[in-house]
Amino acid sequence: MIVQGTLPRWMGFLWALMGFPYVQTNMICLFERYAGDISWRHSELPFSNYVIRESRSRPKVTLVARMAASVGNYDYIFDWEFQTDGLISIKVGLSGMLMVKGSPYENLQQVSKKNDMTGPLVSENVIGVVHDHFITFHLDMDINGVDNSFVKVNLEKKKTVPGQSPRKSYLKAKRKVAKTEDDARLKLKLSDPTEFHLVNPLKQSRLGNSI
Numbered sequence: 409m410i411v412q413g414t415l416p417r418w419m420g421f422l423w424a425l426m427g428f429p430y431v432q433t434n435m436i437c438l439f440e441r442y443a444g445d446i447s448w449r450h451s452e453l454p455f456s457n458y459v460i461r462e463s464r465s466r467p468k469v470t471l472v473a474r475m476a477a478s479v480g481n482y483d484y485i486f487d488w489e490f491q492t493d494g495l496i497s498i499k500v501g502l503s504g505m506l507m508v509k510g511s512p513y514e515n516l517q518q519v520s521k522k523n524d525m526t527g528p529l530v531s532e533n534v535i536g537v538v539h540d541h542f543i544t545f546h547l548d549m550d551i552n553g554v555d556n557s558f559v560k561v562n563l564e565k566k567k568t569v570p571g572q573s574p575r576k577s578y579l580k581a582k583r584k585v586a587k588t589e590d591d592a593r594l595k596l597k598l599s600d601p602t603e604f605h606l607v608n609p610l611k612q613s614r615l616g617n618s619i
């Protein structure tokens with residue numbers, strides 16, 4: 409049984425204590441997650457008789473802030489996951505009900521033009537419609553202040569001078585600071601691995617790196 413929305417807080421608490429679920433608006437849930445991963449491990453090269461190894465002893469526990477949004481037939485689950493190494497990852501999960509439409513067909517054998525189907529038959533007379541979901545994030549970053557730059561770092565293949573090295577080519581990291589918003593537009597390509605950095609060029613670390 410689900411009570412929608414507007415229960416006073418104490419009643420909702422009592423309700424939950426009795427084991428009944430209820431909906432509270434504008435809430436997120438916050439929890440630690442251990443998914444069985446390790447945060448760090450290492451086996452040192454065996455230069456001596458001693459094997460120096462640390463593994464399985466540091467579990468990767470992350471802090472997750474989760475929001476679930478029910479939109480029509482779907483429930484989107486947004487997980488902001490904070491890791492101990494400083495990494496923040498965002499995962500979007502989709503649950504709820506499939507988007508379907510009716511079909512005169514009960515079996516694919518009845519379909520003469522299979523390419524005209526808008527999706528697979530998921531049951532008799534029911535098509536699961538193939539479509540896209542676009543999730544857009546507006547990230548307003550403040551890295552050590554508001555004066556931030558967006559940097560693309562690509563690996564570029566460079567050829568060595570003939571006779572200079574047994575190697576014919578090498579990889580060079582090329583940094584490009586986006587001057588305009590248009591400059592910062594990008595298309596992700598698996599064939600062109602790229603790092604994206606957000607830095608404050610006005611602040612430097614002890615080593616002179618922008619932070």
Ligand SMILES: [Cu+2]
Nearest residue numbers: 507539540541
């Ligand atoms: Cu959908």
